[in-house]
Amino acid sequence: MKAIVHKANTRGYFDHGWLQTAHTFSFADYYDPERVHFGALRVLNDDRIAPGTGFGMHAHRNMEIVSIPLRGGLEHRDSMGHVSVLHKGEVQVMSAGTGVHHSESNLSKDETTEFLQIWVFPNKQNVPPRYENAVISDLIRKNEISEIVSPYPGNGKGLWIYQQAWFSIADLDKDSLQLYKMKSKESLGVYIFIIEGSIELKDLTLKRRDGVGVYDTDEVEFKATEKSRVLLIEVPPHQ
Numbered sequence: 001m002k003a004i005v006h007k008a009n010t011r012g013y014f015d016h017g018w019l020q021t022a023h024t025f026s027f028a029d030y031y032d033p034e035r036v037h038f039g040a041l042r043v044l045n046d047d048r049i050a051p052g053t054g055f056g057m058h059a060h061r062n063m064e065i066v067s068i069p070l071r072g073g074l075e076h077r078d079s080m081g082h083v084s085v086l087h088k089g090e091v092q093v094m095s096a097g098t099g100v101h102h103s104e105s106n107l108s109k110d111e112t113t114e115f116l117q118i119w120v121f122p123n124k125q126n127v128p129p130r131y132e133n134a135v136i137s138d139l140i141r142k143n144e145i146s147e148i149v150s151p152y153p154g155n156g157k158g159l160w161i162y163q164q165a166w167f168s169i170a171d172l173d174k175d176s177l178q179l180y181k182m183k184s185k186e187s188l189g190v191y192i193f194i195i196e197g198s199i200e201l202k203d204l205t206l207k208r209r210d211g212v213g214v215y216d217t218d219e220v221e222f223k224a225t226e227k228s229r230v231l232l233i234e235v236p237p238h239q
Contacts, residue, residue, distance in 0.1 A: 001202070001217035004038065008209035011046070018053035022046040024193070024211050038213040039188035039235040040163055043119035046209060048112050049074075054105030060096035064120040064161040066149060067092040067104075068231070070195065072113035078102035082131045086115075089137035091148055091167075093159040097127035116195075116231070121238050122162040132159050140169055143176045145232060168232040172197070172224035180232055181219045188237040189215030197228025 012023040012030025023030045024044040025037055036042075042063070049055075054075070067074065067086065074086045078094070079101040086092050094100065106113035136158055140146040148158035149167035158167075166183050180190060191213045192199075198207040201222040206212055214220050224230075 001220070002215050003201070003204065004213040004215075005204065005206075006035065006211040006213075008207070011209075018050045019055075020048040022209070037121075037238060038191050040121040040165060040238040041118070041191050041233055041235045042121055043117065044191070044193060044211065045117040046114075047117055048114050049104070049106040050112060051106055051108045051110055055103055057101050057103045059099060059101050060094070061099045062122060062125050063096045064122050064163055064165075065094045065096060066118040066120070066161065066167060067094075068116040068118070070114040070116065072106060072108055072111045074113050074115050075105040075107050076102060076131075076133070077105075078131060080129055080131055084133055086133055089135060090133055091136045091159060092133040093131070093149060093161055095122065095127055095130045095162055097122075097129045100129040100131075116193075118167075118233070120161060120163050120165050120233075120235065123164060123236075124162045127162060134159050136169070140171055142171055143173055145170045145178055145180055164236045166232075166234045168234075170228075170230040170232065172199075172228045172230065174224055174226050176224045177221070178223070179219055179221045182217075183234055184236070186236055187234050189213060189217070190220060190232050190234040192220070192222070193231040193233070195229040195231055197230075198225045199223060199228060199230060200225055
């Protein structure tokens with residue numbers, strides 16, 4: 001097993017006033033040639049949007065975009081006519097495909113919105129744009145690794161994207177021991193991001209907002225050292 005560790009305090013951090021954001025991988029004004037992507041995982045941004053502000057209408061193309069709200073409400077509007085507000089316990093998937101415009105806003109007057117913005121390279125180019133959101137809280141089982149996004153539509157395990165990638169969340173009590181088994185022999189590995197809490201993975205201690213890309217292995221075992229919420233993203237290689 002090999003691992004690439006990204007400590008929370010090594011991420012690219014920017015305070016734009018209305019937006020506080022930390023980039024695990026190179027994004028916008030943050031560039032590190034050693035941190036461009038982990039396989040097909042291209043972007044993992046930890047965003048905080050101030051009340052009454054947000055990202056104006058902007059364009060995307062040929063990218064799978066997954067948004068996971070952590071706090072507050074996130075209003076989504078797009079050029080396909082969708083308007084929705086997401087909250088913690090939900091997930092949003094957008095296939096940009098041939099091109100789509102969208103905005104993301106915090107409509108609250110007093111509460112900060114926090115969410116993870118994640119981009120994955122697709123395995124199909126120029127598909128018709130699509131958008132879905134879903135409640136995932138019912139899919140998440142305590143002290144288990146629960147799948148929320150997969151490559152397969154209609155499997156009853158959350159939403160799907162155009163890529164051989166799987167997103168899972170683990171809500172763990174202290175000392176909960178977990179074993180993640182790769183779902184595909186073609187996968188590069190799994191990226192593990194600590195949303196809250198801390199875990200031990202072999203000789204590594206990973207805390208809140210730390211991340212680690214684990215590869216050259218068929219499975220990964222880790223233990224929560226306190227009450228924790230962990231995101232796991234299994235992805236194929238990408239050149």
